[in-house]
Amino acid sequence: MKVLVISSNTLPASPSGPAYVAGALRRAGHEVEVYESLFATDLRAELTGKLKAFQPDVAGVSIRLVFGDSQDPAAPLGTRHADLRPRVKEIVDVIRQQSRALIVLGGPGFNYYARDWLNYLDLTYGIRGEGEVSFPLFLQRLSEGGGDPGQVPGLVTYKDGSYHDAPPSRVDDLDATALPAYDLFDLEQYAARGVTPAIFTKRGCAFRCTFCPYAKLEGSRYRLKSPQRVLAEIGGILPHTSARRAMIVDNSFNVPHRHAVSLLEAFSVSQMDFAWGTGDLKPVGVTPDFCRRLEDSRCFYTCLAFESASDTMLQRLGRGYTVRQVRAALDALSRSAIPFSGSVMFGAPGETPETVAETLAVVRDYNFPNGVWFTIGVYLWTGYQDIVAELIQAGQLDQRELFTGAVYLSPGLPYSYLADLVADLRAHPGYAVQVNKPSEEWMLAL
Numbered sequence: 001m002k003v004l005v006i007s008s009n010t011l012p013a014s015p016s017g018p019a020y021v022a023g024a025l026r027r028a029g030h031e032v033e034v035y036e037s038l039f040a041t042d043l044r045a046e047l048t049g050k051l052k053a054f055q056p057d058v059a060g061v062s063i064r065l066v067f068g069d070s071q072d073p074a075a076p077l078g079t080r081h082a083d084l085r086p087r088v089k090e091i092v093d094v095i096r097q098q099s100r101a102l103i104v105l106g107g108p109g110f111n112y113y114a115r116d117w118l119n120y121l122d123l124t125y126g127i128r129g130e131g132e133v134s135f136p137l138f139l140q141r142l143s144e145g146g147g148d149p150g151q152v153p154g155l156v157t158y159k160d161g162s163y164h165d166a167p168p169s170r171v172d173d174l175d176a177t178a179l180p181a182y183d184l185f186d187l188e189q190y191a192a193r194g195v196t197p198a199i200f201t202k203r204g205c206a207f208r209c210t211f212c213p214y215a216k217l218e219g220s221r222y223r224l225k226s227p228q229r230v231l232a233e234i235g236g237i238l239p240h241t242s243a244r245r246a247m248i249v250d251n252s253f254n255v256p257h258r259h260a261v262s263l264l265e266a267f268s269v270s271q272m273d274f275a276w277g278t279g280d281l282k283p284v285g286v287t288p289d290f291c292r293r294l295e296d297s298r299c300f301y302t303c304l305a306f307e308s309a310s311d312t313m314l315q316r317l318g319r320g321y322t323v324r325q326v327r328a329a330l331d332a333l334s335r336s337a338i339p340f341s342g343s344v345m346f347g348a349p350g351e352t353p354e355t356v357a358e359t360l361a362v363v364r365d366y367n368f369p370n371g372v373w374f375t376i377g378v379y380l381w382t383g384y385q386d387i388v389a390e391l392i393q394a395g396q397l398d399q400r401e402l403f404t405g406a407v408y409l410s411p412g413l414p415y416s417y418l419a420d421l422v423a424d425l426r427a428h429p430g431y432a433v434q435v436n437k438p439s440e441e442w443m444l445a446l
Helices: 016-027 043-054 085-099 114-121 130-144 187-192 214-219 227-242 258-269 288-296 311-317 322-335 353-363 387-394 399-404 415-426 440-446
Strands: 002-007 031-036 058-063 067-071 081-084 102-106 123-125 155-159 164-166 245-248 273-279 299-307 340-346 372-376 378-380 407-408 431-435
Touching: 002 016, 002 043, 002 353, 016 031, 016 058, 016 130, 031 043, 043 085, 058 085, 058 130, 067 431, 081 431, 085 102, 085 114, 102 114, 102 130, 114 123, 114 155, 114 164, 114 399, 123 130, 227 245, 227 258, 258 288, 288 299, 288 322, 299 322, 311 353, 322 353, 340 353, 372 415, 378 387, 399 407
Parallel strands: 002 031, 002 058, 058 102, 102 123, 245 273, 273 299, 299 340, 340 372, 372 431
Antiparallel strands: 067 081, 123 155, 155 164, 378 407
């Protein structure tokens, strides 16, 4: 089959999901091309041209986000909220009007809202979970004309008002999956936007964070790629980018510790000319020796995603570490040559001005070479988040609100305090602030 993989993203990010799926489809024998909407200046005309030229049998639309936020000094509290659903609908409308291709949805933004998306777009098929196996299997069933496509793991169908959701499966041997097809993407265009091609080295998460769904979605058992496989993925990227960099987008790069160390050792002795970075380092096992290994392995960037430096909030969030470990990690990074940043989240259940002050007292003790990113408010995506399940059970949240971009903010943070906090943080050099989904109605509710 001829399959067009479409990245519907509108915010700068690596097309890692579409690249992995495109690689799997190509290895399964399909003819694959890609379209990236991020760079579109005239989406309707450009996508129409692509459809006319390629004539795909199937169009796989990857949805990364349902809504997003960006910094804008003219917006409420300096953050502009964007509903990204109309962009996806525009893409689907063009496909319908200009092609007879079967449309299949997927991607992380589809995982949480499968039923909502199919209903919103009046579509029949989508793939939840790890699509590298499920999408090719679904196409195989279609081409054979036999078998029940409903038995494909992760396949979601919505037809004539009837909804069926097959449980996703988890790929145990990640080394056996296809390499991401980054050769199909113009990586120089991404580099011009400051975007580095991304890969993942494992799936699964043993943390039990109350605001995060990954442990339930991917399982608490880690499924690891070998260092040789990770190097093969990086090697597949390098011929197609002059930047010679790769980002690792694991939920927690340094957990399990032995896996991270094995990668760092392999990177250090590799003959390939590349640098790498990660946006999610947990303050667990970040010692001077670990930082030396980061330096030796040509790490050009890392972010310590500690989220809070209040022991009260770390316990409430289920983070699994303490303020002492946060300080130990910051001490080690500060003594290294690694250009690091920090990530902090305010507003989860139990947050008060006192817990915010505890976190800021720690943050202000350190110099972050690449700054600190503060997020205020917790996005509510799915019942897989403990915070969402608790709010629904308490009757404080309707499941249907999630698809519109629901946000939780602790009632312990009044608006007058919040406005001053945002202003104070923004006045500090190197601090960036994102207030999730600010709006006039939202602010009035505080």
